[in-house]
Amino acid sequence: MAKVIEGLYYSESHEYVKVEGEYGYVGITDYAQGQLGNVVYVDMPEVDDEVTAGEEFGAVESVKAASDLFSPVSGTVVEINEALENSPELINQEAFENWIMKVQLSNPSELANLMDAKAYEAICD
Amino acid sequence: MEDKKTCLWERHNALGAKMVSFGGFNMPIQYTDIVDEHMAVRTACGVFDVSHMGEVLVTGPQAEDFVQYIFTNDISDAPVGKIYYGMMLHPTGGTIDDLLVYKEGDERFFLVINAANIDKDYAWISEQAKSFDVVTENQSNYYGQLAIQGPKSEDVVKNILGIECKELVFYTFKKIEIDGETIIISRTGYTGEDGFEIYGSHSFIQKNWDKLIESGAAKPCGLGCRDTLRFEVGLPLYGDELTDNLTPIEAGLGMFVKTDKPDFIGKDVVARQKAEGVSRKIVGIELRDKAIPRHGYKVVAGDKEIGEVTTGYNSISTGKSVCMALVNIDYAKLGTQVGIQIRKKVFPGTVIKKRFYEKNYKK
Numbered sequence: 001m002a003k004v005i006e007g008l009y010y011s012e013s014h015e016y017v018k019v020e021g022e023y024g025y026v027g028i029t030d031y032a033q034g035q036l037g038n039v040v041y042v043d044m045p046e047v048d049d050e051v052t053a054g055e056e057f058g059a060v061e062s063v064k065a066a067s068d069l070f071s072p073v074s075g076t077v078v079e080i081n082e083a084l085e086n087s088p089e090l091i092n093q094e095a096f097e098n099w100i101m102k103v104q105l106s107n108p109s110e111l112a113n114l115m116d117a118k119a120y121e122a123i124c125d
Numbered sequence: 126m127e128d129k130k131t132c133l134w135e136r137h138n139a140l141g142a143k144m145v146s147f148g149g150f151n152m153p154i155q156y157t158d159i160v161d162e163h164m165a166v167r168t169a170c171g172v173f174d175v176s177h178m179g180e181v182l183v184t185g186p187q188a189e190d191f192v193q194y195i196f197t198n199d200i201s202d203a204p205v206g207k208i209y210y211g212m213m214l215h216p217t218g219g220t221i222d223d224l225l226v227y228k229e230g231d232e233r234f235f236l237v238i239n240a241a242n243i244d245k246d247y248a249w250i251s252e253q254a255k256s257f258d259v260v261t262e263n264q265s266n267y268y269g270q271l272a273i274q275g276p277k278s279e280d281v282v283k284n285i286l287g288i289e290c291k292e293l294v295f296y297t298f299k300k301i302e303i304d305g306e307t308i309i310i311s312r313t314g315y316t317g318e319d320g321f322e323i324y325g326s327h328s329f330i331q332k333n334w335d336k337l338i339e340s341g342a343a344k345p346c347g348l349g350c351r352d353t354l355r356f357e358v359g360l361p362l363y364g365d366e367l368t369d370n371l372t373p374i375e376a377g378l379g380m381f382v383k384t385d386k387p388d389f390i391g392k393d394v395v396a397r398q399k400a401e402g403v404s405r406k407i408v409g410i411e412l413r414d415k416a417i418p419r420h421g422y423k424v425v426a427g428d429k430e431i432g433e434v435t436t437g438y439n440s441i442s443t444g445k446s447v448c449m450a451l452v453n454i455d456y457a458k459l460g461t462q463v464g465i466q467i468r469k470k471v472f473p474g475t476v477i478k479k480r481f482y483e484k485n486y487k488k
Contacts, residue, residue: 040439041415
């Protein structure tokens with residue numbers, strides 16, 4: 001059974017955002033990592049890139065397939081999780097701690113378009 | 126059309142395998158984890174259900190002449206019990222299929238073909254057979270098949286299945302009477318490791334699969350790791366590195382094409398390619414970064430598109446991102462710097478040999 005955490009925002013394409021002040025930490029959910037299997041590479045954006053809600057910002061690659069990542073929020077990338085460059089398997093170990101990018105949110109009202117933990121859990125069944 | 130099921134289909138589901146469509150069959154891609162299954166074969170022993178493969182028996186006074194005419198390798202003067210790898214070609218030199226030919230007798234040959242090509246191959250074989258004094262029989266529905274692969278395979282086959290194979294050398298086989306039926310066991314495989322393939326009735330295959338799984342001696346392995354294993358040692362997959370429009374010379378498999386033997390279908394084209402060279406070729410490419418080149422991605426040199434990836438992975442055994450790709454011959458030389466377009470970026474790479482991991486066959 002995939003883990004879901006209260007207090008995060010979730011997208012239908014299985015990304016999450018953890019909001020802290022004006023920043024959001026974006027990653028893929030535990031359900032998504034389970035579906036993908038062994039993550040072997042994370043194609044991350046670069047710091048200062050602009051990302052847009054609903055648009056692609058990178059990809060997560062497992063042995064068999066590449067899955068595009070869609071940003072749940074709009075804003076500017078202020079940090080990427082460099083640990084994933086050499087240890088992409090961290091996503092399999094703990095998806096909610098190993099976020100992929102930190103975004104300075106340009107339009108926090110977009111968060112209202114995302115799901116809460118309960119609604120997200122329902123679509124993973 | 127609905128996918129066919131092999132005689133082990135219920136067992137795959139009971140083991141909780143993830144099932145996918147492959148070559149017209151509903152097959153297990155993995156049971157637990159593709160990396161664990163891959164490493165089991167590299168270091169110990171794994172068992173694959175390969176019952177989807179097709180089998181065609183060719184018999185008759187002209188059986189050898191016939192096989193020689195449709196097959197690129199040279200089976201003349203072969204001893205009984207020997208196996209040959211090669212291709213069937215269109216008159217254009219394009220590849221109908223790659224296959225194994227088992228010599229059962231001077232007038233009896235057993236052909237093992239790819240699942241996805243069974244109907245196409247058998248139609249082709251039947252058509253060509255009209256000009257020869259031979260009988261062909263599609264036995265694909267009769268046979269189930271297990272591939273037992275990995276360095277411990279010989280012990281597992283002996284201790285768990287009770288079949289002694291010490292005397293079998295690579296690419297040979299024997300027929301054995303067990304439980305009132307004749308089965309075929311060969312020292313062959315598609316993983317780059319030592320191993321065996323066993324052909325028998327559905328009930329025989331089910332019974333022996335159960336012995337292997339229940340004993341824990343062989344790990345059940347799916348098609349996912351079958352592909353990563355064959356890829357690492359540079360073995361082609363029909364549909365990726367061989368197609369109706371690609372010759373074995375272009376695929377870099379010229380050693381299985383004997384242009385010094387008598388006429389065979391497609392010979393003029395492949396003989397000319399051997400003599401004069403080809404305009405494109407399958408090569409290996411290693412990327413500097415860990416992004417993964419996948420089937421269909423473009424290979425570039427500067428702004429110019431020079432080819433396409435046929436298979437690519439982050440190699441499980443070596444950790445490197447590598448691929449096989451069909452490239453313009455001007456870029457096929459070892460050491461050539463090329464790029465691969467992966468999503469929005471071009472990743473730099475180098476042309477290398479298409480064997481990314483050394484085979485461990487028992488000769």
